Amino acid sequence: MVKKEMIAMLLAGGQGSRLGVLTSKVAKPAVSFGSKYRIIDFPLSNCINSGVDTVGVLTQYQPLRLNTHIGIGIPWDLDRNIGGVTVLPPYEKSANSEWYTGTANAIYQNIDYMETFNPDYVLILSGDHIYKMDYEVMLDFHKQNGAEVTIAVMPVPMEEAKRFGIMITDENRRITDFEEKPANPRSNLASMGIYIFNWKTLKEALLANSEQPGLDFGKHLIPYCHKKGAPLYAYEFNGYWKDVGTLHSFWEANMELIDIVPEFNLYEEYWKIYTKSEILPPQYLSADSVVEKSIIGEGCEICGQVYNSVIGCGVTVGAGTVIRDSIVMNQTQIGENCELYKAVVAENVEIQDNVKLGVGDPVPNETDPNIYDHELVTVGEKSVIPKGVSVGKNSVVFGVTTHDDYPDAYLPSGKTLIKAGDKS
């Protein structure tokens, strides 16, 4: 008989629209992070490091990159005879076929998958957070308290609490009440979107609420369980945890990796983060290169200067180019004598010679001022930026652009230049 004590369900279907053009062709969990990783590597590595070897990954939005990245799970040792990783896209049914309409609805549509493993507990994860966490310790906490649902929470500064779902607990960490984005928070314990359910409780709650449109964990399922009187507990987590949901927080989290001893340390031997490594060779730094306070992935050829930056795998940086405070993702080619300042450059971009990114005074972005801010210049994947042009701050470039797109060879600050893909 197949039996797994705990299986994980990883929600990876979201678009993550606040990352702008970075997610116009890929789901947010597949966006590259910290040079060689992708965001989903963190929860997947946490699973295997915690001894959870059965993971269902729920995909929906732009799944191609995610599917090829996960494959059969070899990088995370999740290629198993029984269990392992399974990608679960929405599927057609004989009646009432629908997309995943909400987080809990996605889980509801995969009850059969979970049932196969005869689990005692189901761990619900989301694929868009950067953290290291031992889910086994959380499970122990769950068992000790006789909880039916355990919600991982972390203390946040009181003034920020109004951005989160807040849990109010008694002295034993039993949840007495909760509030979604409260104006006047009564506690500072923010939900991290990580839940452990007793399988029976989860299944009953999903079936009971199956008709609810847009069935969501925070909005419907947790309140339902609470109303029924099921013991809900809050598991406090005090390690590094970062929601990289906005362009600025994404950039910031990348930049934190280059501190002398970063708070989030990738160099620890005993909680490795695994990823699919497509490029193996070492990186080459030429006689004229200068690299300081940066992390750089495999197979790069650096002939220019790189300061305070995170560079992915297989990137080339031409002679005379200066990169500061920037993120450059895999396989991007940067020509000679370029200047990049606070740029976020996605994968497979071609930046030709003498291009300047991040010049001039900042002006709020004309189309999406809430996405492209903090002086960042964002370049979408497979874009081409022609020779000699300059691009201002809070601007975005996406697609194969030519000199005609840059009057006076200049794209001023705050401009949006999108020539391919869906406007975000």
Next chain:
Amino acid sequence: MRAIGIILAGGNNHRIRQLTQKRAVCAMPIAGSYRSIDFALSNMSNSHINKVAVLTQYNAGSLNEHLSSSKWWDFGRKQGGLFVETPAVTAESNAWYRGTADAIAQNLSFLKNSHEPYVVIVSGDCVYKMDYNKLLEYHIEKKADITVVCKDLSPNANVERYGTLKMNEDSRIEEFEEKPVVAKSNTISCGIYVVRRRMLIEMIEKCREEDRYDFVKDILIRYKNQKRIFGYKLKDYWSNIATVEDYFRTNMDFLKPEIRDYFFKQYPDVYSKVDDLPPAKYNVGAKIKNSLISSGCIVNGTVEDSVIFKETYIGSNCYIKNSIILNDVYIGDNTHIENCIVESRGTIRANSYHKGEEGIEIVVEHNDRYSL
């Protein structure tokens, strides 16, 4: 699937000095991220030779660890696969591999239980890329019994540790000398051969009856006139790493852009075991000039004209020049290393000074490591 492969990986070589105290030559780390045997294995895999035996003997520990899973070279297949064979006591034999022919003789069942018509035999201590199918086609076209891959070295190269050969205008090998004192030719054998499987079985069985153990001496040279033995000239990069000087030079070759382009950028790729290391990290004070740096390294000092292997820590104010630092070395602050090969997993105390004055110095230091 016209051929099966045999990789000879058992050898030791005193010319590579202390570096093989802990590993076989074929497990020597190459170019930052690879090991010597990766090149032969990747060539096999890229040539669609799906059934490969690796014959190991000397100090096979770290080689076996490297080969612990065959999936990195795509050999985890139902058809074929990777077979790592060390000497074993059997009903027929209780000896070590007494030579290359004996190693094959002791694994004759691998040949007998296959159905592919040809066998490609290669040594695991060479750095090169090669499509063995082209070699097979040549072998068939020449109606050869054995084809030997060879390479012209420069006229002033020292060939005394190789087999040298001379071919006639039809490329048939007329002379073959093993490790000549005075060489008559600068064409050397690369240690890559194609033979028809049945003929190989026949010749190996004959050798065994006569207590002969060496593939070159007892087969190639002995049968030179009876069998049709042809040479196949290799034009591309090829380097044997079995001496300290060649090992050093081969690694340093990867600092040249054309060599990196050939091995790293051009099809097909070279595969290796994936180590799941974080990206390399450069802190304030790092100064890197013309060097290869591998994943997992943390650099605080100066590195010039060097190859730094994986997971190396280089302290502040260090100066490393024209050196090779093997995997997982910790180098304390203010250390000077020049013209050296630093053995893997070493820990070098702060303020050390190592300089190879005449040639390359091999540094083996195992001090206590203080955690960061």
